[in-house]
Amino acid sequence: MGQLIEGVWKDDWYDTEKTGGKFVRSTAGFRNWVTRDGAPGPSGEGGFPAAPGRYHLYVSYACPWAHRALIFRQLKGLDQMIGVSAVHPDMLGDGWTFDTDDKGAKGDTLHGLPFMRDIYIRADPKVSGRVTVPVLWDRERETIVSNESAEIIRMFNTAFDELTGDEQDFYPEDLRAEIDRINPRVYSDINNGVYKSGFATTQDAYDEAVTALFDALDWVEGLLGERRYLAGDRITEADWRLFTTLVRFDAVYHLHFKCNRRRLIDYPRLWAYARELYQVPGVAGTVNFDHIVRHYHYSHESINPHRIIPINPVIDWTSPHGR
Ligand SMILES: N[C@@H](CCC(=O)N[C@@H](CS)C(=O)NCC(=O)O)C(=O)O
Numbered sequence: 001m002g003q004l005i006e007g008v009w010k011d012d013w014y015d016t017e018k019t020g021g022k023f024v025r026s027t028a029g030f031r032n033w034v035t036r037d038g039a040p041g042p043s044g045e046g047g048f049p050a051a052p053g054r055y056h057l058y059v060s061y062a063c064p065w066a067h068r069a070l071i072f073r074q075l076k077g078l079d080q081m082i083g084v085s086a087v088h089p090d091m092l093g094d095g096w097t098f099d100t101d102d103k104g105a106k107g108d109t110l111h112g113l114p115f116m117r118d119i120y121i122r123a124d125p126k127v128s129g130r131v132t133v134p135v136l137w138d139r140e141r142e143t144i145v146s147n148e149s150a151e152i153i154r155m156f157n158t159a160f161d162e163l164t165g166d167e168q169d170f171y172p173e174d175l176r177a178e179i180d181r182i183n184p185r186v187y188s189d190i191n192n193g194v195y196k197s198g199f200a201t202t203q204d205a206y207d208e209a210v211t212a213l214f215d216a217l218d219w220v221e222g223l224l225g226e227r228r229y230l231a232g233d234r235i236t237e238a239d240w241r242l243f244t245t246l247v248r249f250d251a252v253y254h255l256h257f258k259c260n261r262r263r264l265i266d267y268p269r270l271w272a273y274a275r276e277l278y279q280v281p282g283v284a285g286t287v288n289f290d291h292i293v294r295h296y297h298y299s300h301e302s303i304n305p306h307r308i309i310p311i312n313p314v315i316d317w318t319s320p321h322g323r
Contacts, residue, residue: 001095001299003130007121011093013302014199021202022209023195028148029129034136034155036162041155048138048145050159052081055145056110057152058119058135060087060096061288062295064191064244065149066134071240072156074282077164085109087116087133089295095131103290110137120144150183153237170237178231179238182223186230186238189216191245198257198303206258214261217270224269228323239277246274247287250315252296256303265315275321284317 002011014023033041038049057073059066073082087096088105096116098108113119117131123144136145136152146152157170171179189212196209220242223230230238245253249264265271278284297309 001091002093003095003128004117004120005128007124007126007128009094009117016199016201016205021200021205023199023205025192025195026130028132028146029127030123030135030144030147031151032145033151034145034159036159041151043151044146047141050163051140052163053083054138054140055081056083056085056137056139058085058087058108058116058133058137060089060091060133060295061104061286061291062089063133064248065132067244067247067286068149068240069134069136069152069156070286071244071283072153072170074286075170075280076156076160076168077166078156078160081160081163083109086291089291089298091295091299096133104288105291110139150187150241153240157237170235170240172234172236175231175234175236179236182230182238183241185216186220186242189213190220190242194245194249194253194257194259197259198253198300210259210261213259217262217267221267221270224273229273235277235280243274243277243283246270247278247317248292251289251293251312255310256296256300272321272323275317275319276323278317279321287317 001013002009016023032044032048034048034050034055035041036050038047040046057069059070070084073079085108086105088099088101094115098114098116099105100107111122116133119135119137120127120131122142132147134149134152135147138145154171161167193209193213193216197206197213200206200209220230227233229235230242246264249259253259254263264274278287293312294309297304298307
């Protein structure tokens, strides 16, 4: 794994020395928005109107951030309108690659390029930063619209509605205040909290992250006793943002990232809730446990130097959720 410095690849692992052993996620660099008519969105520049076949989504099936985008593409009926290419689960010295295997990685189906970094360089030959997924690519302007999943899901939520006829709203006006209240804690302590626990290189950094993580899971377990979904009576983006971490929890984070005070299946409400979300039509097809388990254990040499892939418990995501 590494990063690009002015268009040149430099192979290095996350540097936690300057941050007291803490993992700090860097901010995404491409922040434009696809909108209904191409008007500028909340950040970046305009000129990216919704159109069928124009945009392409690069993902890793292993990655929880990319997974959000895949779920929104599916639920919002965009699967015929926005193509997808998935990287290979192994992220080693070259970062994400388009090597192919027989379990879902079919290469860069748009450009036939060998590495994910080539997509970034194609957008900007002098680009600097980490080469992350997801990436939303514009085939017309030959550039990256966005590499920030929180914003890609907002675009998918509304920009294409006139083309698809799908009016489901996962960020509805009346629940926005509650969604905006819940998202930051779920992001910081849960979505990113598992990474902060797993990538910590000091005991203090780990203790701080893992305590905040399980405190937040207890908080969510409590919330689900008061209301059916995180923000109220309907499934919103807050639920999908949490789901992609929950679905990886017992398979990866519990062991590999040392998030082992409890398992997901030990939380009665959260576990039933996670199964309900998994069973929403279309969602199970976005979950690729082979890539999830393989990616983390094989790619993070500093955590698992012998690259042994664990046997893992058999967890039945299809059992009735009873909610
Ligand atoms: N802010 C980004 C974060 C995406 C991200 O960090 N993705 C990880 C995979 S789970 C990645 O590609 N990491 C590669 C790296 O950090 O070099 C988003 O939410 O879209």
